[in-house]
Amino acid sequence: MEGNKDEAIKCLSIAQKYRDAGNLPSARKFAQKSINLFSTSEAVKLLESIVAAEASAGAGPSTANGNTQASSSSTETHPSASGAKHRSTSSANGTAGGMGGEKREFTAEQVKVVKRVKACKVTEYYEILSIKKDCEEAEIKKAYRKLALALHPDKNGAPGADEAFKMVSKAFQVLSDPQKRAAYDQSGSDPESRFGGMSSRGPGFSTTPFGGGFDGEMSPEDLFNMFFGGGGMAMNGGFGGSPFGGPVFTASFGQGGFRTTRMRTNAGGAQQQAEGAQGRSLLMQLLPLLLLIGFTFLSAIPDLFSTSVPDPRYSFSPSSRFNVERQTGGMGIKYHVNGPEFNGHPHIAADIAGGNQRRGSALSQFEGQVERVYTNSLYGDCQRGVERRQRRRDAEVGVFGIGTDWEKVKAIETEKIESCEELKRLGVIKS
Incomplete structure (x- = not known):
């Protein structure tokens, strides 16, 4: 061990x-x-x-008691x-x-x-x-x-x-x-x-243009050197070599904090000719990181400057908290809200006071959401009820319908499912 x-x-x-x-x-x-x-x-x-x-030594000519031994014949x-x-x-x-x-x-x-x-x-x-x-x-x-x-x-x-x-x-x-x-x-x-387990890594192992493979786990030094190493990840204090002989960066993370080292190799005229290409190469290496940072910042902008007020909470069953009953203007679905919270909502309260229930108003959008939640719940119940009824029918018919009580099968087929009937009444599904 x-x-x-x-x-x-x-x-x-x-x-x-x-x-x-x-x-x-x-x-x-x-x-x-x-x-x-x-x-x-x-x-x-x-x-x-x-x-x-x-x-x-044991096959030698003598032993401890002085007798001669021959391993080939004794x-x-x-x-x-x-x-x-x-x-x-x-x-x-x-x-x-x-x-x-x-x-x-x-x-x-x-x-x-x-x-x-x-x-x-x-x-x-x-x-x-x-x-x-x-x-x-x-x-x-x-x-x-x-x-x-x-x-x-x-x-x-x-x-x-x-x-x-x-x-x-x-x-x-x-x-x-x-x-x-x-x-x-x-x-x-x-x-x-060195190559143990490589065949089982599958897609997680990839070969990079930096000359090495990795399987998802990288140290801070490796990550830094991958972007700034100029073509190679420096390991154990070494320097990744640039294909143009240009500047090489390495990073270390220790008690002294984050340190970077910049080393320039002498490549003569080839280095000068490659400086422009080296700059473009470095930019291409940094581009994915810059895009990631940019998308993260842009996605946070709506949250930083948003002034929207969340919709009031509601329930389809009355309780001490949701003590005010209302009815949607579209399908006439009953729902319950908390009176002070609902009447205190700045946008909805203004629509109620002005009698504004036209399409696009805050109250109309809120009640449209209530109707969608209610009908989606009913649709799920209806679908499950239809599946249960079909399973009962299949069990009653049995194999090839031998000995089946067809009157009972017909009664099962004509059974009404409450949630489906409600959807028909609301006009969500056809009769």
Whole structure:
């Protein structure tokens, strides 16, 4: 996991020191610990070199008790989790040539594990660890420990065990980190790869004329440099290069606030000839931003200078608040308003006082809105009522009309829907 990375680097450094001092067992111990904390290619390579060195030392001409050994002709037994493993010279008896040409022991069960892992694609992390996609973190750790023990180079000499061990370590490294696991679940590819997840981004990923792709998230520096960088987004303090060798702008946002840097490169006569084109290019880069600011300002003008007064509130049902009943001048629809609020409205009060209900007046427009709301509500109720009646009719008819009570069907078809009848009375829909 990412939080163990620093400790893994320390263990790797200790393992390298032990390896250089010739203490191979301690070096192997700390290299393995580094991989368990946070797997890196350096740690895996170091562990392989230590295992190879140990194997070479074990195949030498003498042992601790002074007896001569010949790895190509002797037989040696070692305990393991699956029983006794035998070292011999024949690959048919369970040995394989390892790094440096030494013989490495393995069992049929270990060969089976190696084949299962290597049958998976390198990015099929869940299949590699043989776990479900919705499994918990504890299951991931348990599966990794089991496979790491079975595939460790010290314990498994089967062909391809080293590659399988690397695949298991990589799968654990990704799935044990919540952020990497989420990215992998979304893209299905290695989240640590430079191009990982690119194929799943779809339309969100675009290539810009500034020479890079981005997926919707940009820092303030990137945004500034995209517009002012003269053809490239400067990253980590660098300068985006202008295709004309002209001025280059970069921006930084830190404790000192917002800072910009302007840098001019020496391009001789080519720079002077390109200054006019550079100015036009910069204007074209800024044009979308300027248009956006302009539209935003223009859309706010009506709100800044508007002197309109909102229409009074109303209800189609009487209440203590809406205690004054009125009737629209067009369709004669009854509605209720709050007396003081309605009579205090400057435009409507003036129309009422002058008896002005002609088309276009404030009162006429207000009551037209009341009628539209009322009829739209009725139309929705009418449509739903017709659909309910049709469903009842279809249920009564059944399949092919066998055994149907047609009198009952006719009664359903002639049922009146109150909201539809009201719309007919108002003349909104035809009878």
